[in-house]
Amino acid sequence: MEFSVSENALKTFARSITCLARLGNELVIQASSSQLVFHTLNSSRSAYQSITFKSSFFDVYTISGAQVQCSVLLKAVCSVLRSPIASVEHLTVQLPDPDSPKVQWTLKCYNGMRKAYWITCNVEPNIQHLSLDRRKFPSNFVVRPRDLNRLLGNFQSSLQEITIIATEATSVPSDAAGEIGGKAVELRSYIDPTKENDSTLHTQLWIDPTEEFVLYTHSGGPVDVTFGVKELKAFLSFCEGCEVDIHLFFDKAGEPILMAPKFGLDDGSSSNFDATIVLATMLTSQLREANSSEPPQAVTEIPAQAVAGTGSQAQQERCRANVSEHPSDHTRIWSELSGSAARSGSGAEGRHVQRERNVGASEQREIQRISRVQISKDASTRENVAAGPTLYPKCD
Template structure:
């Protein structure tokens, strides 16, 4: 195979390699009559990506003597080809033309950069023959289809930290939301919960066949969104119920890009002894699914059980936790009729000691300190204590 790229096509080709580097550690080159396909799959077979560049993308595209059989599929290590396209800004400024040749007898892939001022950089990379991989996924059978500009999805994803591993996509007839996902074993006090929502009108195409929540890896998606956003291309999303793969695709006249990710299986949809479903890659397929750890009923109802009946819990507008149950019990106790009568017949200093001291003088039980005494209240309390103390 022999192909030549010029101008912005070199940068676009390098951008595709950057996106594929987020998927797996190997890059498969698959020359075909309909174009050059770049594929990658991760070691767990839970993520698969393919970029197909049509012959019109290249200034020159020639399969050589094996054009009819299309048997030249070679596999390269990602760490050997990625450094060649590491700095895309430098490539855009200095590289005028790039030529890629696959030499079958020598098991070499030759990549040459023809730069300005007559400089030529030649790289020979060893490869091994491999079968062409293809994800077995029928996107036309998915009940839910979304299509939106890459900028819209990119602005939603950018609010999640780089360290975020998985996110959950939820769809209803009224909204589409993305939120971060954490397993049940994590320390929830150290977690920042983030959720972004969009109205269906924000999408170019919105089709919902079934309401669903799917959880998938975010790292693999970032690469495709970055590629699509740099070329102002819309992104289509095809998915169904939890446990089934989700497909993100980009399509243009001269290129096609597809990322297929496995999703976590909903714990309610399978029995306790049923194994987790996985994604498959046939000499062309990927899969991954894991169990979702459900919350225990005791944890979800612990706050409600500590609050007396008839009291309403109102969440903070900033998303902070609900008020402490001990404080709610105290306020509820102060509102009881018999306590109101006691308060009317009790000196102000006694009420002050109940509200502003750490311990009640009668029961000795610990109570939360709601505020600090003012100087005047401290002076009044000292006077009362002096009056009560026996004279010498």
């Protein structure tokens, strides 16, 4: 396998790596004669992203054999791209043989300098495939990146999860018409029902889709989806850099939300690359909780990193992470969406969920139940070593 990229295509390529690195730790590379595909999956299996490049995207694109696949650490690839892209004439990536233990990344700079990196790869990666038909999502909207940035600016920067509530403009209750008018979409900061004395600022933002969105489609009753803000902002930065609008597809609480650029490889556009990000959403509907007279269920958490151990050990790991996140794992298990558990030799184990419940004696009396998905053939624990420069920058 060998491909070379330069100029504006190199900038798009670098943005793609940055976006992938903000979601996962491992980059899975799949190359065929017609396209190159990058995949990543976060450790909690709640976020998946794939970026597809047509062969015409590259200056040089050569594949020996029907298909080549391998995986490398994203932080190693980020170290290759830490050089200012404006100073790079072209980037060349070579895998001499399908069984080669290392991938060579070479930068040729305008000042005549040539930088070569050898990154250790795994030639038998744990491939995760997820294919969702965008046409089957009943609700979707298209928004410009700058407009979405402006809307998200109304929320606290520390917000971990956001809820989108979609209604028909004609279905707004008459008693609320004076308050929100024809604003059919609401953005709401997620409220953790287990926080009795929560002093966090909660924000609700009503939106008129005819004013803020390029396109808005929703029919039927109100629906809501709650998902992570971190992944949304990562994809927002990618689309903003590529100067394309964001297309969001969703169904209801508990079903995945899909985001893609406005163009796509399957819609007849002339673009030579495409991107897709799929996020798990909270199973519990915020609308149902708001209308229910029963006490809300305890909110569970998925940490940003997979945590080994149970009980006090898991609690110590979360403390060391120093993260105040409260994303929920009331989400569909990723193996159910991707079918990876059925393909693995230990499918039952792949769907196994380890539950724990820690009851604190603090003033807030916070109740948390932590759910862990045990992943078979977990490739995230492998140690990959990059030859050449070994100083890896932090990819946020």
